[in-house]
Amino acid sequence: MADILHTSPNDWKYVSEGGATIVFSYKGPPNPDFDGTVLRLRKSIVPANGAKRVAHASFAQEEPDDPTIEYQAKCMEKLIPPEHLPRLETVFLNKEWLRKLSDLKDALRPEGRRAKDEIDLNRKKGVLATDLVGGNWVAVEIKPKWAFLPSPTHLSTETKSVKTQTCRFCMHSHLRSQEGEKVVTDYCPLDLFSGQKSRVLNAINSLWNAWLASEATVNNLKIFSRGKFLRPSEAHAMLADNTSKETQLDTIRDTFAAALVRYLLQTPVLSILSRLQRNLDVLDIEGLSKLWKFTESSAPLYRTTFASFFEQTSDSPSSAPPSTPLGVSSLFLNAPEPSIPDWIDFLDKYLSSDRPELDHNNPSPKYLHYYLLAYLLSATFKDCSIIIRMDMLEPGTEPTADIRPESVTVIDLDPKSMDKLRGWEKLDNDIVRTYSSAQKKVCVDEWQAPR
Numbered sequence: 373m374a375d376i377l378h379t380s381p382n383d384w385k386y387v388s389e390g391g392a393t394i395v396f397s398y399k400g401p402p403n404p405d406f407d408g409t410v411l412r413l414r415k416s417i418v419p420a421n422g423a424k425r426v427a428h429a430s431f432a433q434e435e436p437d438d439p440t441i442e443y444q445a446k447c448m449e450k451l452i453p454p455e456h457l458p459r460l461e462t463v464f465l466n467k468e469w470l471r472k473l474s475d476l477k478d479a480l481r482p483e484g485r486r487a488k489d490e491i492d493l494n495r496k497k498g499v500l501a502t503d504l505v506g507g508n509w510v511a512v513e514i515k516p517k518w519a520f521l522p523s524p525t526h527l528s529t530e531t532k533s534v535k536t537q538t539c540r541f542c543m544h545s546h547l548r549s550q551e552g553e554k555v556v557t558d559y560c561p562l563d564l565f566s567g568q569k570s571r572v573l574n575a576i577n578s579l580w581n582a583w584l585a586s587e588a589t590v591n592n593l594k595i596f597s598r599g600k601f602l603r604p605s606e607a608h609a610m611l612a613d614n615t616s617k618e619t620q621l622d623t624i625r626d627t628f629a630a631a632l633v634r635y636l637l638q639t640p641v642l643s644i645l646s647r648l649q650r651n652l653d654v655l656d657i658e659g660l661s662k663l664w665k666f667t668e669s670s671a672p673l674y675r676t677t678f679a680s681f682f683e684q685t686s687d688s689p690s691s692a693p694p695s696t697p698l699g700v701s702s703l704f705l706n707a708p709e710p711s712i713p714d715w716i717d718f719l720d721k722y723l724s725s726d727r728p729e730l731d732h733n734n735p736s737p738k739y740l741h742y743y744l745l746a747y748l749l750s751a752t753f754k755d756c757s758i759i760i761r762m763d764m765l766e767p768g769t770e771p772t773a774d775i776r777p778e779s780v781t782v783i784d785l786d787p788k789s790m791d792k793l794r795g796w797e798k799l800d801n802d803i804v805r806t807y808s809s810a811q812k813k814v815c816v817d818e819w820q821a822p823r
């Protein structure tokens with residue numbers, strides 16, 4: 373295992389951070405263990421004034437590897453060809469090294485983040501990964517989001533006409549605009565996933581426009597050049613050295629789009645993600661929720677606990693026994709957080725050629741657990757990002773070189789947890805309810821099974 377404690381915290385450059393992790397790239401003296409790598413560290417909440425930091429009790433003895441590593445090695449590699457996954461490995465850390473790093477780099481972090489969280493100094497392990505953005509290339513990070521329109525089978529009469537016409541992302545954008553978010557994009561993931569050049573170009577242009585309008589703060593497109601995160605005013609940094617620095621922004625946009633579309637049309641990554649999302653979310657959250665309620669209400673203990681409800685006659689149809697929110701364990705129904713062995717078990721079933729044919733039109737309570745895990749896994753693919761590593765842009769020259777498979781990598785493949793489900797069900801409801809009164813956009817799903 374590479375020994376990171378022998379590198380100086382000075383050799384690590386702050387790159388970026390998300391809600392849970394912060395990323396540094398290696399810029400120290402040549403070192404085969406660390407050249408071309410990034411270090412990903414977990415963050416912890418900044419304690420309120422006066423509160424004491426509490427060490428993770430569960431890590432007192434042996435801290436497990438970051439779950440991302442095990443999840444990738446044991447699960448994701450069964451679904452996504454390894455050439456499209458980053459190299460990930462565990463490195464050991466200590467508090468002294470982390471504190472030095474934190475002291476050196478904290479001032480470089482966005483102010484809003486610094487108020488909220490910091491590097492978790494109690495962690496003993498971090499993740500070393502391929503540096504996908506830091507080399508002599510343009511790295512484009514796209515968060516594609518939902519790739520499909522749901523099957524109408526389990527949708528309610530109120531939601532069916534909405535959800536089968538407008539994709540989830542476009543409806544969510546509408547909700548965000550209603551809630552007052554300033555930059556709302558007209559990007560439609562179904563364009564990106566369509567496999568058709570003109571539609572993929574549309575998607576790229578929409579992503580670019582939102583990138584411009586938001587000053588690169590939009591979530592769905594990030595651009596890096598030679599390791600530097602670019603804002604629109606720095607778009608020239610995408611150009612090859614021999615290119616005129618007078619190049620207009622529109623020319624850069626067109627060159628960017630022409631280069632990117634080649635990668636997106638040639639890589640199998642988008643169709644793999646689309647197929648996985650769709651095949652793992654066959655019931656929609658509405659169907660999953662119905663199956664959950666039905667399974668719970670079939671439990672013998674539930675029937676006896678709420679016997680009075682079941683004995684009621686149709687005179688009082690308004691009263692129904694209470695049900696437990698989706699994904700929350702109760703006395704009647706157990707929905708434990710999936711462990712890695714649970715995921716492996718699920719994937720063995722999912723990928724087995726002789727698995728019993730599940731009747732998705734009439735899902736059985738017997739398979740509730742299967743459908744729950746399938747939905748969570750689908751959510752991982754709805755929320756992941758892809759990074760495309762392209763040559764520096766040269767306006768006016770037509771790129772012809774073959775695209776190497778490993779130029780497109782899938783990242784942010786974290787397992788999702790059961791306790792997200794109830795929130796997702798509510799969000800789905802809010803999104804569709806708000807959209808019902810909107811001007812309906814028509815999103816075309818090229819890969820939809822004929823109805």
Ligand SMILES: [Zn+2]
Binds near residue numbers: 559
């Ligand atoms: Zn759409």
